[in-house]
Amino acid sequence: MPNISARSKAAPASPIRRLYPLARxxxxxxxxxxxxxxxxxxxxxxxxxxRGVKEADIDVLAYAPSPGLDVALRALExxxxxxxxxxxxxxxxxxxxxxxxxxxxxxxxxxxxxRVIVPEPFYPNYLGYARLTNxxxxxxxxxxxxxxxxxPLSEMEQLIDGRTRAMLLSHPGNPTGVVYNEQELANxxxxxxxxxxxxxxxxxxxxxxxxxxxxxxxxxxxxxxxxILVDSISKRLSACGARVGVLASRNAQLMEAAKKCATIRLxxxxxxxxxxxxxxxxxxxxxxxxxxxxxYQHRRKVLCDALxxxxxxxxxxxxxxxxxxxxxxxxxxxxxxxxxLTGYPGQETVMLAPGEGFYATPGxxxxxxxxxYVLKEQDxxxxxxxxxxxxxxxxxAQQAPTAA
Amino acid sequence: MPNISARSKAAPASPIRRLYPLARxxxxxxxxxxxxxxxxxxxxxxxxxxRGVKEADIDVLAYAPSPGLDVALRALExxxxxxxxxxxxxxxxxxxxxxxxxxxxxxxxxxxxxRVIVPEPFYPNYLGYARLTNxxxxxxxxxxxxxxxxxPLSEMEQLIDGRTRAMLLSHPGNPTGVVYNEQELANxxxxxxxxxxxxxxxxxxxxxxxxxxxxxxxxxxxxxxxxILVDSISKRLSACGARVGVLASRNAQLMEAAKKCATIRLxxxxxxxxxxxxxxxxxxxxxxxxxxxxxYQHRRKVLCDALxxxxxxxxxxxxxxxxxxxxxxxxxxxxxxxxxLTGYPGQETVMLAPGEGFYATPGxxxxxxxxxYVLKEQDxxxxxxxxxxxxxxxxxAQQAPTAA
Numbered sequence: 126m127p128n129i130s131a132r133s134k135a136a137p138a139s140p141i142r143r144l145y146p147l148a149r150x151x152x153x154x155x156x157x158x159x160x161x162x163x164x165x166x167x168x169x170x171x172x173x174x175x176r177g178v179k180e181a182d183i184d185v186l187a188y189a190p191s192p193g194l195d196v197a198l199r200a201l202e203x204x205x206x207x208x209x210x211x212x213x214x215x216x217x218x219x220x221x222x223x224x225x226x227x228x229x230x231x232x233x234x235x236x237x238x239x240r241v242i243v244p245e246p247f248y249p250n251y252l253g254y255a256r257l258t259n260x261x262x263x264x265x266x267x268x269x270x271x272x273x274x275x276x277p278l279s280e281m282e283q284l285i286d287g288r289t290r291a292m293l294l295s296h297p298g299n300p301t302g303v304v305y306n307e308q309e310l311a312n313x314x315x316x317x318x319x320x321x322x323x324x325x326x327x328x329x330x331x332x333x334x335x336x337x338x339x340x341x342x343x344x345x346x347x348x349x350x351x352x353i354l355v356d357s358i359s360k361r362l363s364a365c366g367a368r369v370g371v372l373a374s375r376n377a378q379l380m381e382a383a384k385k386c387a388t389i390r391l392x393x394x395x396x397x398x399x400x401x402x403x404x405x406x407x408x409x410x411x412x413x414x415x416x417x418x419x420x421y422q423h424r425r426k427v428l429c430d431a432l433x434x435x436x437x438x439x440x441x442x443x444x445x446x447x448x449x450x451x452x453x454x455x456x457x458x459x460x461x462x463x464x465x466l467t468g469y470p471g472q473e474t475v476m477l478a479p480g481e482g483f484y485a486t487p488g489x490x491x492x493x494x495x496x497x498y499v500l501k502e503q504d505x506x507x508x509x510x511x512x513x514x515x516x517x518x519x520x521x522a523q524q525a526p527t528a529a
Numbered sequence: 530m531p532n533i534s535a536r537s538k539a540a541p542a543s544p545i546r547r548l549y550p551l552a553r554x555x556x557x558x559x560x561x562x563x564x565x566x567x568x569x570x571x572x573x574x575x576x577x578x579x580r581g582v583k584e585a586d587i588d589v590l591a592y593a594p595s596p597g598l599d600v601a602l603r604a605l606e607x608x609x610x611x612x613x614x615x616x617x618x619x620x621x622x623x624x625x626x627x628x629x630x631x632x633x634x635x636x637x638x639x640x641x642x643x644r645v646i647v648p649e650p651f652y653p654n655y656l657g658y659a660r661l662t663n664x665x666x667x668x669x670x671x672x673x674x675x676x677x678x679x680x681p682l683s684e685m686e687q688l689i690d691g692r693t694r695a696m697l698l699s700h701p702g703n704p705t706g707v708v709y710n711e712q713e714l715a716n717x718x719x720x721x722x723x724x725x726x727x728x729x730x731x732x733x734x735x736x737x738x739x740x741x742x743x744x745x746x747x748x749x750x751x752x753x754x755x756x757i758l759v760d761s762i763s764k765r766l767s768a769c770g771a772r773v774g775v776l777a778s779r780n781a782q783l784m785e786a787a788k789k790c791a792t793i794r795l796x797x798x799x800x801x802x803x804x805x806x807x808x809x810x811x812x813x814x815x816x817x818x819x820x821x822x823x824x825y826q827h828r829r830k831v832l833c834d835a836l837x838x839x840x841x842x843x844x845x846x847x848x849x850x851x852x853x854x855x856x857x858x859x860x861x862x863x864x865x866x867x868x869x870l871t872g873y874p875g876q877e878t879v880m881l882a883p884g885e886g887f888y889a890t891p892g893x894x895x896x897x898x899x900x901x902y903v904l905k906e907q908d909x910x911x912x913x914x915x916x917x918x919x920x921x922x923x924x925x926a927q928q929a930p931t932a933a
Contacts, residue, residue: 129725129755131637131782135789142792170590178800179583186574186770188763221625221772224794233535237641237663253793259641259663321533351533359592366590366799368625368772378535385539388546389657390628395770396582396800 134259136252139482140459147466148476158466159508161496162478164299164448168363168420168499171413177403178396189392192384193219197398200405201371207411208331210343216373218383219393223329223357223370224250227293230353230372231258233382234323239290241325244275246450246483246490248299248327263289264485269452269493272441273301278312282320291323292316297330297339300483300495301450302443304334314345317352323379324348329357329370330446332414335422337444349375358401360447361414367397421447424498424505431509432496437516449496450480454516458494465515468522475511538663540656543886544863551870552880562870563912565900566882568703568852572767572824572903575817581807582800593796596788597623601802604809605775611815612735614747620777622787623797627733627761627774628654631697634757634776635662637786638727643694645729648679650854650887650894652703652731667693668889673856673897676845677705682716686724695727696720701734701743704887704899705854706847708738718749721756727783728752733761733774734850736818739826741848753779762805764851765818771801825851828902828909835913836900841920853900854884858920862898869919872926878919879912 141162148158192198198214205212220226235241237259243251245264255262263284267273275281292313297304305313317324326342342352356371358364370393374380387393404410428449429442437454455461459479466474480493498505545566552562596602602618609616624630639645641663647655649668659666667688671677679685696717701708709717721728730746746756760775762768774797778784791797808814832853833846841858859865863883870878884897902909 131786132640133786134636135793165591169588184573186768187569188769232538236536250793364590365592368798382535382537389539389654394772394798
């Protein structure tokens with residue numbers, strides 16, 4: 126098959142993809158691998174959500190309306206109202222996960238070759254969405270020692286050129302856990318106004334805030350025409366497999382363009398939308414989410430306390446989401462994780478996501494790794510134990526490589 | 530909100546979108562509108578499918594693996610084997626509907642600005658997928674009087690230039706109902722070999738063949754490296770809202786690129802995949818599909834017999850799918866349908882999809898309309914009655930416009 130070749134516009138293989146085969150082999154050899162590398166929550170999906178799916182009275186499983194099922198849109202209206210965010214049905218579009226919402230947002234803000242500013246480290250799939258829509262990412266580097274908070278306005282401005290159309294940011298942040306403060310949000314708003322940019326605000330971790338409060342970019346009336354909310358039920362309902370997200374904006378022209386994108390793909394999955402509507406109809410839904418957040422808050426404490434006992438690690442306690450970016454006392458995090466899966470002698474080992482995969486700037490993040498605290502307390506403690514022991518032995522192995 | 534404007538890469542509004550508000554208004558005024566314009570089947574979704582969803586034992590609704598759930602992939606392997614199409618798991622990718630499969634196929638065959646040959650009239654969303662992936666469509670016009678069969682090889686060749694990367698065709702055809710014969714398929718294969726093109730074969734109506742047999746493009750070993758199958762369960766399982774489709778190819782490099790696209794959007798919906806697996810595990814599933822096909826075959830007969838009684842219509846009985854493109858004895862089908870919804874005095878009226886929306890070549894199809902026979906026999910007959918009466922009165926109204 127030599128004469129015809131496919132194009133691959135998607136992002137190149139990230140470190141994490143190279144490590145997966147090693148993790149599988151370790152498991153096949155009987156090792157226990159703690160996966161701190163993925164953001165797949167272990168929290169049970171709420172019963173009300175699953176009941177909404179199981180008890181659905183369906184004769185013909187027809188296409189849902191492209192913008193979303195009425196019951197889902199009405200439920201979302203009241204969910205956002207609870208957050209003090211007034212959105213009417215015409216401002217809302219149900220998408221196939223947050224992924225599709227970001228793809229739509231890039232499609233309706235950018236022409237091919239246009240640029241979007243993204244604070245790095247960022248969620249690696251952003252690069253994939255950008256490549257598939259022929260958009261370029263201009264990375265705005267943030268620093269571990271500053272808790273990954275944004276640089277001053279003047280520094281952000283330097284990234285803007287004639288092709289810059291939007292900013293894309295997750296708030297609270299994946300992989301950093303950063304929650305932007307009032308000053309930072311005001312700077313973003315000012316930047317958007319001054320340079321005529323859209324703000325694509327990925328707020329899928331809205332509830333996952335442990336210090337301070339979360340303020341939505343949608344709460345600034347002066348940028349009502351240029352904020353695009355990207356949302357998802359995946360994490361807050363522990364319903365990643367439902368594939369239900371949201372795109373929201375108060376810009377009517379933009380929503381019209383986004384709804385055209387939605388028409389082309391016909392509809393978002395019906396079952397997930399029914400589950401969402403049933404969950405939000407449960408009078409206890411706020412308490413259910415709060416209970417889940419308390420669990421993550423507890424895990425954050427457990428994890429951070431344990432990490433503090435590991436010599437050489439540098440990190441700041443993240444303010445939100447369920448991730449933490451740590452600095453490792455080694456030069457190459459990917460090499461270390463690879464060794465943890467292939468060279469480390471313990472029966473229990475750990476997989477982290479090497480930091481490099483979260484940066485677009487070459488060379489950044491090589492000594493960093495992301496941890497997702499989506500495991501139970503005891504598993505988190507065992508994982509950190511393995512990490513601690515691994516770091517000790519890795520240094521020895523490095524000094525005497527033939528002995529590894 | 531004047532200072533910032535969204536981009537709209539999606540296709541411009543088609544005739545059918547302009548007609549929807551008129552249909553809604555007619556309904557609000559108490560009229561019965563027979564929707565012959567949409568391909569949403571009225572056949573109940575099989576119980577086995579729905580049971581697979583309702584009885585799923587789910588604690589955490591996690592992301593499915595990006596290429597698809599194992600149970601879904603194994604079920605698909607055996608489904609294709611039933612059709613004599615040998616596909617292994619690595620050749621298959623579960624997608625979020627056929628829509629996503631086509632988008633992926635365009636993404637992995639074309640760079641921005643590349644061209645794809647599409648026989649017209651074609652499914653209008655093809656234009657949307659092409660615009661969102663920055664691909665251009667080169668329309669290959671086919672004719673109603675030839676039953677929309679393909680022109681000779683030499684005519685197809687004239688469309689090819691240095692940027693042509695693929696052919697995209699639905700077989701059986703939407704909106705034409707054409708089923709390509711052995712000679713046409715051989716020509717397509719020859720064209721792909723001679724000019725190094727991919728063939729994106731949309732075979733979602735595989736079972737819907739009423740004359741002759743369906744041969745998959747995947748059955749030609751000489752183009753095994755360049756055929757990409759696009760498939761969907763929406764129509765054959767009457768499960769449009771599940772959002773489950775398939776992309777399949779025996780080209781390993783292409784599948785690798787497609788799976789990267791799949792990784793970026795994380796996963797296809799879990800519930801739909803579970804329903805599919807449950808349906809295909811039902812020992813009676815072939816009979817269930819056959820029963821549904823018999824029903825459509827009956828409707829085709831009922832519809833064609835009734836249409837033969839309408840003066841001035843021109844059409845050939847379609848060989849497959851559940852659509853028929855008819856020629857109307859009028860100059861402007863959109864104007865006629867618009868009048869049927871606003872000016873026609875009957876209490877029961879009919880909505881058709883104007884033909885123009887299925888062509889990329891300007892001016893083509895203006896006197897044509899597509900009918901989808903997804904309604905019950907009696908409704909089809911009532912709809913054709915209204916059409917017949919409407920055509921008679923429309924001519925009168927045209928001659929005396931002030932009397933309309």
